[in-house]
Amino acid sequence: MLKPAEMRELRIVCLEEHADAVIKRIDALGSVHLTDIKEFLEEWEGLIEPSKAGATLMQTAELLARIDSLVALLRARTAEGARAGAKKSLREMLFKAPGAEEEQVAARVAARVAERVKERGEERRLAEVEAEFGGLEAAVTELAGERERLRAELSDAEELLGVQKILADFGVNLEFVSGEKNFISVLAGWLPSRNLDALGSSLEAEVGEEQFVASSRAEGEQSFALVVVLKKDRAEAERALARLDFERWQQPLPLPLPLEAEVEAEIKRLERELRENEGKIEALRREKFEDLLEMQELVQIEESKAKVKVLFGRSERVRVLEGWTPKEEVEKVVAGVTEETGGFSVVEVREPAREDVRVPSLLKNPRILKPFEGVVKMYGHPLYKDIDPTLLTALIFPILFGLMFPDIGHGALLLLLGLALVFAFKGLGEEARGAGVIVSLCGACSVVAGALFGEFFGFSEYATHLVEGSVGLQIPHSLHWFVNEPLWFEPIPNVEFMFVVTMLIGVIHMGLGLSLNVVNNFSKKTTLQKLTGLVQIWCLFGALYFLLLLFGFFFDELKTGNTPLLLQNATLFVLLPILLLFVFKVVSELRHDDSGGEGEGEGEGKREGEGKRESRAKRGAKRGGMDYFIILIDGVIDALLENFFRFLANTVSYGRILALALCHAALIEVFILLSFMCLRVNVGVAAVVFLLGTAVVIVLEAIMAGIHTIRLHFYEWFTKFYEGGGVEFTPFRL
Secondary structure: OOOOOOEEEEEEEEEHHHHHHHHHHHHHHOOOEEEOHHHHHHHHOOOOEEOOOOHHHHHHHHHHHHHHHHHHHHHHHHHHHHHHOOOOOHHHHHHOOOOHHHHHHHHHHHHHHHHHHHHOOHHHHHHHHHHHHHHHHHHHHHHHHHHHHHHHHHHHHHHHHHHHHHHHHHOOOHHHHOOOOOOEEEEEEEEEHHHOOOHHHHHHHHHOOOEEEEEEOOOOOEEEEEEEEEHHHHHHHHHHHHHOOOEEOOOOOOOOOOOHHHHHHHHHHHHHHHHHHHHHHHHHHHHHHHHHHHHHHHHHHHHHHHHHHHHOEEOOOEEEEEEEEEHHHHHHHHHHHHHHHOOOEEEEEEOOOOOOOOOOEOOOOOHHHHHHHHHHHHHOOOOOOOOOOHHHHHHHHHHHHHHHOOOHHHHHHHHHHHHHHHHHOHHHOHHHHHHHHHHHHHHHHHHHHHHHHOOEOOEOHHHHHHHHHHOOOOOOHHHHHHOOOOOOOOOHHHHHHHHHHHHHHHHHHHHHHHHHHHHHHOOOOOHHHHHHHHHHHHHHHHHHHHHHHHOOOOOOHHHHOOHHHHHHHHHHHHHHHHHHHHHHHHHHHHHHHHOOOOOOOOOHHHOOOHHHHHHHHHHHHHOOHHHHHHHHHHHHHHHHHHHHHHHHHHHHHOOHHHHHHHHHHHHHHHHHHHHHHHHOOOHHHHHHHHHHHHHHHHHHHHHHHHHHHHHHHHHHHHHHOOOOOOOEOOOOOO
8 A cells, every 4th residue: 555556568469450349348447547659659669650630539529519518508407497496405415415316317328328339330320429419409509599589688678677667767768868869968877886976976077067867776786877968068978977887778679669568568478488498498408318418428439439549559450559557457458358359469568667657656545545645646646656655644644633633522523523524414425525534533633632632622721720810710510521631741831842742743754754765765776875865864863853952952961061962962963964965965976977967867877888988087087176166065055955954944844733732722712711701791601602712713723733734744744755746547438
């Protein structure tokens, strides 16, 4: 589990007529990750060339786009129907697993697709789908176009009716606001409700008092206004209205305009026709939607096959396919391809190097750890050579969270919430269940940390003394069971000790990362690089010693003036590892220059001939004093900045564990104090304050603890051994 699954490279060579059969078998096996042949062309030395996209790929891509558009249209209609019908209750949304009906539809469609694929050839299937889909597309498009027309006409009619009613309240009709008048201009339209109060003053500033304004304030964002000005003042009035975002109403129908009763009758007619139209679309959806899904899946299969063929290498009669499969699946894949081609194929199996970045990585972790794979992938999918940190993340992540969120009661609530997400709230989907696993483990570790620090819903020995000293009240006897003696210590009265503990945790955490880096690279690194990795661990503990000495914890060399012991320990823990890292870096740079970058790539580092030795001699002869000076500066930067000072900063960064633990305890203690103050007023008020405070602390502190736990993993831990950026193993499926 600490390494991605071991992979094997597959090179499948078959005849052109067997290519489709091989694709189908690989799909059935479901264990082969296919790769573009272009990545391996150099190895074939011109014997094959990459395939080109054929007409089938263009045809299927265009047809699939049309089908997807129609599916989306009819699926949107399904969603509208669901919203118009009975809404799901909260109980159904939380506890009922989604997708039961969709799974049944998918199963029926899959069975029909399998039968159709078995009975008909590729060209016949595509021709049938295109013919069948063409008629369905025309029918749905016509109905959808008619629906849009009806909706537009209905919207215009409803707007016209609304304007008629507003004008009737003003005592005018539609003819008054339509057409040109001899001496006046009438401007009717909509403007933001917030600008309505400024309408009169803005017009008066532009045209004076020779204007009239009537307005109707609507409940929404837009209000209607009728403005009458002299014809000569029209331009000034329009400028004033433009500043207020006035949008003039345009009459939708030519004169003479219909009466209000006629508009109402037109609205009823349009609504009736719209219902009839939607009924036709719904009937078509019920009758043809599964057929449409079948067409979609058939075309997707053909498109996938066409896309895969582009990955092939080709010669006149031969096709070459490159891919990857887990080691334990090799025999099945070889046997399947051989059977499908009747033995007229060659399957070459090769073991790739762990450093090959082309190799996809497959993580094989127990199901309970899968949610933590998501945390790891937020940083980057593991490279094939990487250690898979999922298991260690699953162990360490909840522990760090629990130390930042230490409370028996709060942790128990998180644990119950996580268990509910996993086992009860099935309606929220698989992602919520995965989050529930993480929340459950974090809650359990919070309970343990709360027991160690003696906190239960914020009550502790320190909180008890705080209440007695600040409010002058004794903790009621009924609440004494909330107060527990810590199994270890309380953070607030022992801040210095807690800070030391957090730094120790940080050094152990980062030391684990550095150790994993040494182990992961031990077989492929030079002796110098292996020694550098070990000295980095030494330097990390030296950084811890320096911090403890700096803050005056445990070591009394400075206080007692024991200079010999101080110099001895400082040399052993701080100066010596820094000096060794400096020397190793300088030697590494000198070797790198002398070898012309040897070791940078797997291929070049292995080839060394006379020409390279000559070039090394020339480079050594040309190196000057400035070159050596730059190498020395580089060594200082690497030893001090890149290692020692970085370890110092990383170690102090784990102090956020202390900060979050103190913040959690202090914040809940504030609400406990407020609750006891409210006891003098009313017990109910005190209970409400305590419950609200508990809710605020749990939500706020849990989010903050989660964010900072992720941050410690990404920036302090992963950077020590984990690269990420790998290719995820994705088995080919049609």
